[in-house]
Amino acid sequence: MHSDIRVCSAWTSAHDRPVYTFAETCPECGADAVNSAPAPFSPEDRWGEYRRKLKRRARE
Numbered sequence: 001m002h003s004d005i006r007v008c009s010a011w012t013s014a015h016d017r018p019v020y021t022f023a024e025t026c027p028e029c030g031a032d033a034v035n036s037a038p039a040p041f042s043p044e045d046r047w048g049e050y051r052r053k054l055k056r057r058a059r060e
Ligand SMILES: [Zn+2]
Pocket: 008, 009, 010, 011, 014, 015, 019, 026, 027, 028, 029, 030, 031
């Protein structure tokens, strides 16, 4: 099953942490939201655990 979760494309400059959303724009700053995987800003996938927790919560 495909997940459509997205992340604010400007979170690195606009927020302290990734802002995830299912909408096409960030609910906090209005920037474009982009598909969260693969994460171009995170070659180490340092937010992978955070993202997996978010996905798990979203399925419940
Ligand atoms: Zn944002």
